[in-house]
Amino acid sequence: MLWIESLAAAYGQSQALQDVSLAIETGEVVTLLGRNGMGKTTTVRAIMGMLGPVGGRVTGGRIAFDQAELVGLASHVIARRGIGLVPEGRQVFPTLSVEENLIATARPGRWDLDAIYALFPRLRERRANAGRNLSGGEQQMLAIGRALMTNPRLLILDEATEGLAPLIRAEIWAVLERLKGEGQAILLIDKNLGAVMRLADRHVIIERGRTVWTGDSAALAAAPHLREQYLHV
Template sequence: MMLRVEKLAAAYGASQALSGVTFQVGAGEVVTLLGRNGMGKTTTIRAIMGLLPSQGGRVTGGAIGFDGTPLPPLPAHRIARLGLGLVPEGRQVFPTLSVEENLIATARPGRWNLEAAYALFPRLRERRRNLGRNLSGGEQQMLAIGRALMTNPRLLILDEATEGLAPLIRAEIWAVLGRLKAEGQSILLIDKNLSAVLKLADRHVIIERGRSVWEGPSAALAAAPEIREQYLHV
């Protein structure tokens, strides 16, 4: 397995946020983290990427490994260099840099370069000289995905991939993620659009109150209305 998370525990100050998250992501797999708001999904992503300290948090137990390399206590920049690319919640594009400057700011050599990013998102080519702060929400999300891909990650992580986007933009993002999956890109994904993730993902992990409580393939989740009602309220 490429990514292994075992009995992960994490806290913000005296508040325990995670107390037993376990899952894996294999090469070429698409895996989702599902659950209601505040259950620990984003904290799990922050722990994987080494971002908890910047949020006043810390890993307090368990293990995270990427191709056998333990991630905590590595700093975030070293974790990224191992081949993990993040599309963060809220997009977090550089507001005073142009689209093109955003794309190349953290780029690393590999298949994904400017031309490949522009081919994936033609709108970014049209807006390449616009500042990040002047883009629409959908364009910022395209930019955030393109920027993450320009690091040429082995594992692409997206936190709230389509939240708050217009339906047409959401459809475009899902089409792009489908293409990436078909090309063998490993993806770890958080999103509330259950119908879309059921079509895209290989497996799903449900997190409830800081613990992983269910895991299975799309067919199993689609056939379990009681699980969806209990943990996802859908």
């Protein structure tokens, strides 16, 4: 499905990614792990064709989705190919209502308004509220719902539960478990190592813009030195 090989990217003269490689197969949940500033969000921006607006560019390597090259494509073209993004910081449309946020980028498919409201009943209750008037947890639900409304084959979540209250985090994890059970492919960035180890099929650790380790949860659990060296857990 998604295949990244030796990806390199820069902001101006500063090389942000040196050699990132990862792969996600249909129905897999894969995490991208690493300390802050190691290149996780830059990798996501490169996948989505969003480096240009923040002064960055891909300088090497390949990104392919269903064997078609993504590097050089506009972000809206990449999204239409079947990749949905829940960005860091949520980035909901602040002046649009919940319902307007959901339908703004909707594409036909299984995920429609009724399905999203069933997944997140709180959004139905607040469907007329402006995005800026929602709590942080509600905005994250909205960001996930908006991405699902594109009916993506691959869902990317950057910092899925950061800064959320424990009850909201638990609700988000339950939703991700459900999506995995339904065969949704997911690329996930999150600092909650215990939760991601329970959810994910495989993990990719990056350090200073390089992939330094790839393996499943059992292998990561058996390697405390990796967690200490690269994740500070």
